Amino acid sequence: MANDEFLTFKATRRYKNYHGTVDENIAGVWTINNSNPSRSSLGRMKETAARIQTLIRHATDKKKRLRAIGRKWSFSELPLADDGWILQTDRLNYTFRVTTNSNLDINYIGDASELYLAQCGTELSEINRKLETKTRQRALRTSGASNGQTIAGAIGTGTHGSAIDVGALQSQVCGIQLLTGARNLWLEDPADPIVNSGFANKIGAELVRDTQLFHAALVSLGALGIVHSVMIRTTGRYLLESFRRPMRYSEVKKAINTLDFTGLALPIPDRKPYFFQVVIDPTKGKDKAYVTTRYKALCPPSYAPDYETKSGHLMHNDLPGLAAKFIDHIGPLAPLIVSEILGSYQKAKEFTGTPGETYDRTSGKKGVLGAAIAVPIGHASQAVDLCTEAINEKFGPLGVALRFVQKSNGYLSFTQYDPCCVIDIDGLDSKAARDVLKRIYKKFDAAGMPYSQHWGKVHGMTKARVKNSYGHKIDHWNDARDELLPSDDEKFVFTNKLLTSIGIV
Ligand SMILES: Cc1cc2nc3c(=O)[nH]c(=O)nc-3n(C[C@H](O)[C@H](O)[C@H](O)COP(=O)(O)OP(=O)(O)OC[C@H]3O[C@@H](n4cnc5c(N)ncnc54)[C@H](O)[C@@H]3O)c2cc1C
Known part of the structure; x- marks a missing residue:
C-alpha cells in the first residue's frame, strides 16, 4: 500500500512507551492525519475512516498486526504490535458540539448541548479546555490523575477516574465509532439511544444498537478494531x-x-x-x-x-x-x-x-x-x-x-x-x-x-487471573469480538503477545 499525503509509513523498528517500561521490536509505524488538521469536519472524518479501513484490509492481506496507539502512556505492553505495525492516532483530534436535536434519536433523553463528539486522538486535557470555556460552560464528570492521554487510549484500557460517585472514564461515553476492515459502525446501548442514522451516515457509519457490542467496545484493549470517535455525555461546569x-x-x-x-x-x-x-x-x-x-x-x-x-x-x-x-x-x-x-x-x-x-x-x-x-x-x-x-x-x-x-x-x-x-x-x-x-x-x-x-499498567496478568477477575464477562467480550471480527486473519491483526498469553488469540 502506497503512502499518501495523510497516511505515512516509517520503518521504525522499536516501540518505546512514554516511561520506557516497554521497549520492543516492531515492523513500522503508520501515522494518520485528517486532510485538514485544523478544521473539524464530519465529511473529512469520513474520509479518514475510509483511509483507516483501507489500512486494516492491507494489514489483513499482509498478515501484519496493526495496533492503534494514542499517547503511549500505558506502562504495559498492551499497545504493542510485536513485529507488526503501530498506527499512531494522536493527530486525529477533531471535536464537535452537537448543535441540533435533528441529529438525535427521538427517544434521546436530554439536550443536544450535553453531547460532545471527539475523534480518537483528542487529548483529555484538550477536551477539558474546549468544554470549560465561559461560553460553553460544560465539563467532564470524571478524569484520570493527569490528562495527557487520548480519549480512545484512555477508554481502551478502562482508565479510572476518581470521582466517588462516577465510574471510570468510559462511563461518560454513550456512542462509539468502531472501524474494522469491513465495517464502519456507530455503536450505542439500546437502553440509551443517542443519535439517529442520519447523523451516523454523515461519518459513513451504520447505526448499530447492541448491548453486547457496545459494552465490549467501551474497553476494547485495541483488539476489536480502530476506535475512530466517541460521543461524550458532559455535565455542567x-x-x-x-x-x-x-x-x-x-x-x-x-x-x-x-x-x-x-x-x-x-x-x-x-x-x-x-x-x-x-x-x-x-x-x-x-x-x-x-x-x-x-x-x-x-x-x-x-x-x-x-x-x-x-x-x-x-x-x-x-x-x-x-x-x-x-x-x-x-x-x-x-x-x-x-x-x-x-x-x-x-x-x-x-x-x-x-x-x-x-x-x-x-x-x-x-x-x-x-x-x-x-x-x-x-x-x-x-x-x-x-x-x-x-x-x-x-x-x-x-x-x-x-x-x-x-x-x-x-x-x-x-x-x-x-x-x-x-x-x-x-x-x-x-x-x-x-x-x-x-x-x-x-x-x-x-x-x-x-x-x-x-x-494499561505494569501487571501480573495471566490467563487464569483474567478469567478469575472477569468470569463470564470475558466470554461476552469474546462473543462480541467474533461478531465484529469474524475471520481469524482479522482477529490476528488486532492482537499481540500479551493478548494471546491471556487467551485472546
Ligand atoms: C502520568 C500518568 C498518569 C496516569 N493516570 C492514570 C489514572 O489516574 N487512572 C488510570 O486509570 N490510569 C492512569 N494512567 C494510565 C493511562 O491512563 C492509560 O494507560 C491510558 O490507556 C493511556 O492512554 P494513551 O492515549 O497513552 O493510550 P496508549 O497507551 O497509547 O494505548 C492504550 C490502549 O488503547 C488502545 N488504543 C489507543 N488508541 C486507540 C484507537 N484509536 N483505537 C483502538 N484502540 C486504541 C491501544 O491499542 C492500547 O491497547 C496514567 C498514566 C500516566 C503515564
Missing part, C-alpha cells in the same frame, strides 16, 4: 475545592472500607467529598496517610480557567508524577527516603479550580512504573495490608495510593466492583519494585482476594 492533609492511617481505615466519612475530621464536615484519596506510607510501623479530599462547588459563569497553574501536579493526583522524584534520591536507604519524599510532598495544601485545572497534563520521568489494582471497597484495608507486607518483606521503592470509583460500564472494565477501591502502586522501575508487585499478586491469590488489574 463546576469547580473542585481540594484539600490535602496529613492524617493517621488508623483514622481513615474505616472510611476506606466503607466510604462512610462519619466522625472523620475532613476539611468540610457533613459534605460528601467528590474525591477521596489516601496516600499511604508503606514503610514498616508507620501510621501515616496523606489525604486529599475534593468537593464539588458551583462555578460562577464569569470564571476563566487558567491551565498554567499545573495544580494537578502540585496536588499530586498521581503517584507516577511523585514517583519520578524517587529517581533522584534512591539508594540503600530506600525505605527511609520513600517515607521522607512522601512526607515532604504531601504537606497540607488547598486549591480550587475546574476539573481541567485540577487534573491537568503532567509529565513523568523515564524510569518510573505504575501498577493499579481494583478491589471491592470492603476489602480495601485487607488489600493495603497485603501490599505493605509485600513491600516490607524486601523493600521496593514504591508508594501506595487509594482512590474510589463506581462500578464502570464495559465488560472488561477493571473497575468492576460496586464500588471499587483502586490501589495505585507506583515508584521507581527496578527489579526490587517488580518483585514486590509479583509478591502482591501472589498474596492476593493466596488470600482469595477478588481483584482486577489495570490493563
Whole structure:
C-alpha cells in the first residue's frame, strides 16, 4: 500500500512507551492525519475512516498486526504490535458540539448541548479546555490523575477516574465509532439511544444498537478494531475545592472500607467529598496517610480557567508524577527516603479550580512504573495490608495510593466492583519494585482476594487471573469480538503477545 499525503509509513523498528517500561521490536509505524488538521469536519472524518479501513484490509492481506496507539502512556505492553505495525492516532483530534436535536434519536433523553463528539486522538486535557470555556460552560464528570492521554487510549484500557460517585472514564461515553476492515459502525446501548442514522451516515457509519457490542467496545484493549470517535455525555461546569492533609492511617481505615466519612475530621464536615484519596506510607510501623479530599462547588459563569497553574501536579493526583522524584534520591536507604519524599510532598495544601485545572497534563520521568489494582471497597484495608507486607518483606521503592470509583460500564472494565477501591502502586522501575508487585499478586491469590488489574499498567496478568477477575464477562467480550471480527486473519491483526498469553488469540 502506497503512502499518501495523510497516511505515512516509517520503518521504525522499536516501540518505546512514554516511561520506557516497554521497549520492543516492531515492523513500522503508520501515522494518520485528517486532510485538514485544523478544521473539524464530519465529511473529512469520513474520509479518514475510509483511509483507516483501507489500512486494516492491507494489514489483513499482509498478515501484519496493526495496533492503534494514542499517547503511549500505558506502562504495559498492551499497545504493542510485536513485529507488526503501530498506527499512531494522536493527530486525529477533531471535536464537535452537537448543535441540533435533528441529529438525535427521538427517544434521546436530554439536550443536544450535553453531547460532545471527539475523534480518537483528542487529548483529555484538550477536551477539558474546549468544554470549560465561559461560553460553553460544560465539563467532564470524571478524569484520570493527569490528562495527557487520548480519549480512545484512555477508554481502551478502562482508565479510572476518581470521582466517588462516577465510574471510570468510559462511563461518560454513550456512542462509539468502531472501524474494522469491513465495517464502519456507530455503536450505542439500546437502553440509551443517542443519535439517529442520519447523523451516523454523515461519518459513513451504520447505526448499530447492541448491548453486547457496545459494552465490549467501551474497553476494547485495541483488539476489536480502530476506535475512530466517541460521543461524550458532559455535565455542567463546576469547580473542585481540594484539600490535602496529613492524617493517621488508623483514622481513615474505616472510611476506606466503607466510604462512610462519619466522625472523620475532613476539611468540610457533613459534605460528601467528590474525591477521596489516601496516600499511604508503606514503610514498616508507620501510621501515616496523606489525604486529599475534593468537593464539588458551583462555578460562577464569569470564571476563566487558567491551565498554567499545573495544580494537578502540585496536588499530586498521581503517584507516577511523585514517583519520578524517587529517581533522584534512591539508594540503600530506600525505605527511609520513600517515607521522607512522601512526607515532604504531601504537606497540607488547598486549591480550587475546574476539573481541567485540577487534573491537568503532567509529565513523568523515564524510569518510573505504575501498577493499579481494583478491589471491592470492603476489602480495601485487607488489600493495603497485603501490599505493605509485600513491600516490607524486601523493600521496593514504591508508594501506595487509594482512590474510589463506581462500578464502570464495559465488560472488561477493571473497575468492576460496586464500588471499587483502586490501589495505585507506583515508584521507581527496578527489579526490587517488580518483585514486590509479583509478591502482591501472589498474596492476593493466596488470600482469595477478588481483584482486577489495570490493563494499561505494569501487571501480573495471566490467563487464569483474567478469567478469575472477569468470569463470564470475558466470554461476552469474546462473543462480541467474533461478531465484529469474524475471520481469524482479522482477529490476528488486532492482537499481540500479551493478548494471546491471556487467551485472546
Ligand atoms: C502520568 C500518568 C498518569 C496516569 N493516570 C492514570 C489514572 O489516574 N487512572 C488510570 O486509570 N490510569 C492512569 N494512567 C494510565 C493511562 O491512563 C492509560 O494507560 C491510558 O490507556 C493511556 O492512554 P494513551 O492515549 O497513552 O493510550 P496508549 O497507551 O497509547 O494505548 C492504550 C490502549 O488503547 C488502545 N488504543 C489507543 N488508541 C486507540 C484507537 N484509536 N483505537 C483502538 N484502540 C486504541 C491501544 O491499542 C492500547 O491497547 C496514567 C498514566 C500516566 C503515564
